[in-house]
Amino acid sequence: MSHDDLIARRRVLGGAATALGALGLSSWAQAQGASPAALPPAKPLPAYAAWKNPAALVVHSGTTIETRRSAFGSSVITPAQQLYIRNNLPAPDASILDKRDEWTLEVSGVKQPRSLSLAELKTLGLETVATVLQCSGNGRGFFPSKPSGTPWTVGAAGCVLWSGVPVRTVVAALGGLAEGAVFLTGTGGEKLPEGVDPLSVVVERSVPIKALEDCLLAWEMNGEPLSLAHGGPLRLIVPGYQGVNNIKYIKRLSFDASESKAKIMAHGYRMTPPGAQTSPDQASVWEMNVKSWINGPAADAGPVKAGRVQIHGVAFAGTKAIERVEVSVDGGDSWHTARLVGPDLGRFAWRQFALSVQLPAGTYQLASRAVDTAGNVQPADRVENAHGYNNNSWRDHAVKLVVA
Amino acid sequence: MSHDDLIARRRVLGGAATALGALGLSSWAQAQGASPAALPPAKPLPAYAAWKNPAALVVHSGTTIETRRSAFGSSVITPAQQLYIRNNLPAPDASILDKRDEWTLEVSGVKQPRSLSLAELKTLGLETVATVLQCSGNGRGFFPSKPSGTPWTVGAAGCVLWSGVPVRTVVAALGGLAEGAVFLTGTGGEKLPEGVDPLSVVVERSVPIKALEDCLLAWEMNGEPLSLAHGGPLRLIVPGYQGVNNIKYIKRLSFDASESKAKIMAHGYRMTPPGAQTSPDQASVWEMNVKSWINGPAADAGPVKAGRVQIHGVAFAGTKAIERVEVSVDGGDSWHTARLVGPDLGRFAWRQFALSVQLPAGTYQLASRAVDTAGNVQPADRVENAHGYNNNSWRDHAVKLVVA
Numbered sequence: 188m189s190h191d192d193l194i195a196r197r198r199v200l201g202g203a204a205t206a207l208g209a210l211g212l213s214s215w216a217q218a219q220g221a222s223p224a225a226l227p228p229a230k231p232l233p234a235y236a237a238w239k240n241p242a243a244l245v246v247h248s249g250t251t252i253e254t255r256r257s258a259f260g261s262s263v264i265t266p267a268q269q270l271y272i273r274n275n276l277p278a279p280d281a282s283i284l285d286k287r288d289e290w291t292l293e294v295s296g297v298k299q300p301r302s303l304s305l306a307e308l309k310t311l312g313l314e315t316v317a318t319v320l321q322c323s324g325n326g327r328g329f330f331p332s333k334p335s336g337t338p339w340t341v342g343a344a345g346c347v348l349w350s351g352v353p354v355r356t357v358v359a360a361l362g363g364l365a366e367g368a369v370f371l372t373g374t375g376g377e378k379l380p381e382g383v384d385p386l387s388v389v390v391e392r393s394v395p396i397k398a399l400e401d402c403l404l405a406w407e408m409n410g411e412p413l414s415l416a417h418g419g420p421l422r423l424i425v426p427g428y429q430g431v432n433n434i435k436y437i438k439r440l441s442f443d444a445s446e447s448k449a450k451i452m453a454h455g456y457r458m459t460p461p462g463a464q465t466s467p468d469q470a471s472v473w474e475m476n477v478k479s480w481i482n483g484p485a486a487d488a489g490p491v492k493a494g495r496v497q498i499h500g501v502a503f504a505g506t507k508a509i510e511r512v513e514v515s516v517d518g519g520d521s522w523h524t525a526r527l528v529g530p531d532l533g534r535f536a537w538r539q540f541a542l543s544v545q546l547p548a549g550t551y552q553l554a555s556r557a558v559d560t561a562g563n564v565q566p567a568d569r570v571e572n573a574h575g576y577n578n579n580s581w582r583d584h585a586v587k588l589v590v591a
Numbered sequence: 592m593s594h595d596d597l598i599a600r601r602r603v604l605g606g607a608a609t610a611l612g613a614l615g616l617s618s619w620a621q622a623q624g625a626s627p628a629a630l631p632p633a634k635p636l637p638a639y640a641a642w643k644n645p646a647a648l649v650v651h652s653g654t655t656i657e658t659r660r661s662a663f664g665s666s667v668i669t670p671a672q673q674l675y676i677r678n679n680l681p682a683p684d685a686s687i688l689d690k691r692d693e694w695t696l697e698v699s700g701v702k703q704p705r706s707l708s709l710a711e712l713k714t715l716g717l718e719t720v721a722t723v724l725q726c727s728g729n730g731r732g733f734f735p736s737k738p739s740g741t742p743w744t745v746g747a748a749g750c751v752l753w754s755g756v757p758v759r760t761v762v763a764a765l766g767g768l769a770e771g772a773v774f775l776t777g778t779g780g781e782k783l784p785e786g787v788d789p790l791s792v793v794v795e796r797s798v799p800i801k802a803l804e805d806c807l808l809a810w811e812m813n814g815e816p817l818s819l820a821h822g823g824p825l826r827l828i829v830p831g832y833q834g835v836n837n838i839k840y841i842k843r844l845s846f847d848a849s850e851s852k853a854k855i856m857a858h859g860y861r862m863t864p865p866g867a868q869t870s871p872d873q874a875s876v877w878e879m880n881v882k883s884w885i886n887g888p889a890a891d892a893g894p895v896k897a898g899r900v901q902i903h904g905v906a907f908a909g910t911k912a913i914e915r916v917e918v919s920v921d922g923g924d925s926w927h928t929a930r931l932v933g934p935d936l937g938r939f940a941w942r943q944f945a946l947s948v949q950l951p952a953g954t955y956q957l958a959s960r961a962v963d964t965a966g967n968v969q970p971a972d973r974v975e976n977a978h979g980y981n982n983n984s985w986r987d988h989a990v991k992l993v994v995a
Contacts, residue, residue, distance in 0.1 A: 243815075258815075260754065260811050260815060260816070261717055261719065261754040261811060262753070262754045262813060262814040263719060263752060263814070264668055264752055264813060265814055266670060266813050266814050266815055267670065269814070269815070306896070309901065310899040310900060310901060311899065311901075312901065313901045313945045313947075314932060314933065315665065315667060315932055315933025315934065315943060316933070316934075317933075317934050348933070349666070350664065350666045350933070407665060408666075409668060409670050410663070410668050410669055410673070411670055411672075411673070412664070492710070492714075494714060495714045497714060497716065528718060528719055529720070529752070530719065530720075530721050530752075530934070530935075530936040530937050530940070531934075532934040532936070533934050541717045543716065
């Protein structure tokens with residue numbers, strides 16, 4: 188998002204503060220001391236996410252809420268109050284959290300298939316993993332082709348901590364995998380609309396069985412019981428995979444020879460060539476690719492003073508760790524290796540990077556380019572596709588900085 | 592806190608939910624899905640902390656707020672909404688956050704002493720560090736002598752991420768230390784009451800100059816601009832040192848040959864022998880000692896089912912990393928080495944630990960004992976002192992678990 192775009196947006200949003208106050212939502216931002224540049228959203232937060240920080244978010248709709256680029260800050264974890272939301276169906280009724288421990292998960296495709304309560308899952312094992320959670324459409328807003336779907340820029344992503352039981356531990360407790368398992372499939376517990384084929388709406392996704400080693404059934408996020416907005420009481424976490432594969436309110440986990448026949452799997456979230464129809468033989472959005480972007484100096488905070496500037500951002504590479512990040516202040520003509528900053532939370536988390544530069548007055552095009560430990564380099568250009576998935580173009584994610 | 596104590600507390604607090612609803616504070620807990628055992632506080636949250644999660648906290652007073660032991664969960668980071676508060680003076684007016692970047696810090700005891708704005712500090716450097724923040728009185732509630740002060744049990748502590756500029760970077764930018772610096776002293780920006788000697792009330796603490804290497808001037812906590820409740824816009828972070836040394840709203844930083852003469856330094860926070868008067872020759876509460884405690888199964892959640900149980904908790908050791916943690920289910924007669932769980936955020940952070948055990952029906956006394964990389968072992972007994980500081984007794988922190 189360019190500086191100009193943000194100024195235009197600020198103008199449009201100017202009248203929203205009063206409405207927000209009437210909803211009683213302003214105290215959060217005030218108490219936390221939101222900067223003047225952290226604007227209130229144009230639309231109010233939906234009830235199930237009313238506890239979030241409106242100043243840090245752009246509400247696209249009741250099921251699509253984006254973190255502002257300037258709200259990411261420079262620490263490694265994204266707090267729950269400013270984490271994005273993308274739900275494929277309306278969230279279930281909050282009453283599903285009344286008795287968390289009684290939530291049940293049906294497991295099939297193992298030698299001893301059966302249902303397990305959350306209380307029982309909690310006795311089997313405990314692990315904590317930090318992952319980047321990202322909607323596969325993050326960056327869609329940069330496609331000139333304007334694919335249908337939410338025009339996310341960078342804010343349909345965050346880095347969070349999950350606690351739960353490893354799926355491999357659950358599988359071992361149920362006697363191991365049955366013969367012929369090629370895919371791991373999770374099914375969400377959303378209430379489906381009446382009168383339509385369940386397969387046309389159910390949130391059910393399959394990932395290759397190799398993901399089993401890393402998967403978690405999580406009941407906690409960032410040190411709190413998992414909220415309804417983020418899939419509580421129980422969510423399947425597939426570290427390194429695009430967000431849609433991390434099934435909220437998970438009710439069923441199965442290990443099968445073939446992928447789910449649900450529409451969201453067979454036809455949704457496919458790398459469909461521009462102009463073509465979706466089809467199950469196109470690549471699904473699974474592992475995230477190598478990607479980075481700059482979050483500061485915040486493009487919406489106005490010009491910065493000439494002199495030393497700290498440029499910072501985030502970098503991640505799906506299931507691979509980040510090897511290094513390069514930063515350019517001239518739109519990609521020359522590159523400088525940035526420092527990796529702060530604690531390393533593991534290969535599924537993002538790394539913060541920072542570069543200290545001396546900038547005389549002028550206009551700069553800031554870009555970042557990540558390299559992962561497998562040698563993959565973040566590309567200059569996006570892979571064009573009909574629905575705007577998997578955009579990791581460094582050129583698309585560049586930002587203009589005015590130094591005065 | 593024993594199981595019985597918690598049941599008694601629950602009885603006392605039974606009527607508080609209605610009052611809380613009237614304050615409009617219940618939605619947070621409901622939306623996040625607080626468990627029935629996560630009780631509302633007896634007193635309402637003060638205005639500057641109204642954005643916190645009341646269900647996760649015990650409000651002792653407007654300036655002393657404790658995290659419930661059952662609210663710590665099993666991830667490594669403590670979210671801001673459930674982090675404890677201990678302020679020595681009332682928080683400044685929230686207007687100090689209106690123009691964060693204009694906040695100024697006066698630095699003396701360097702070769703080129705001067706004032707720096709927060710905007711300028713942000714240009715000098717950027718680092719992120721995870722630290723345990725703990726009030727030195729945490730565990731005072733376990734002293735049979737009932738020292739004056741808040742009777743914290745385990746909840747005057749948390750593990751959080753800070754972003755800011757290293758103090759050593761600021762010192763270098765100001766030409767280096769002046770001759771003779773032995774202490775680093777921070778002064779808080781709280782408004783002092785009129786008509787009293789400022790030295791009797793000012794929040795000003797000195798730490799040995801060796802801490803300089805690790806200190807940070809932080810403007811961000813857990814990925815958000817630092818809140819007023821936690822010292823925003825700028826706080827001195829002294830990693831590995833007790834909370835009181837981490838000066839909120841820092842206005843002055845100096846490097847001197849002697850410690851501050853402020854009462855809070857000369858007479859407060861000293862390891863005073865029982866019955867004696869405080870005096871500057873007694874040890875100050877500086878580096879934290881090796882300590883751990885068990886957070887789950889939550890003692891206030893009632894009996895757990897016989898069979899496999901996951902015991903988990905946290906361990907830290909000030910400026911030293913944790914080497915290992917041992918857990919006992921028989922009150923310390925025998926010990927088992929626990930697993931260290933989840934990402935390692937560095938030597939100033941706490942580590943999560945977990946132990947999977949098979950427990951038949953019965954009553955168990957759960958205890959944990961940490962060992963740091965310097966070989967220090969968490970002791971069975973506290974060091975008795977007049978004001979209840981530095982309690983790291985594993986016996987005091989043990990919890991009773993009923994298995995049915």
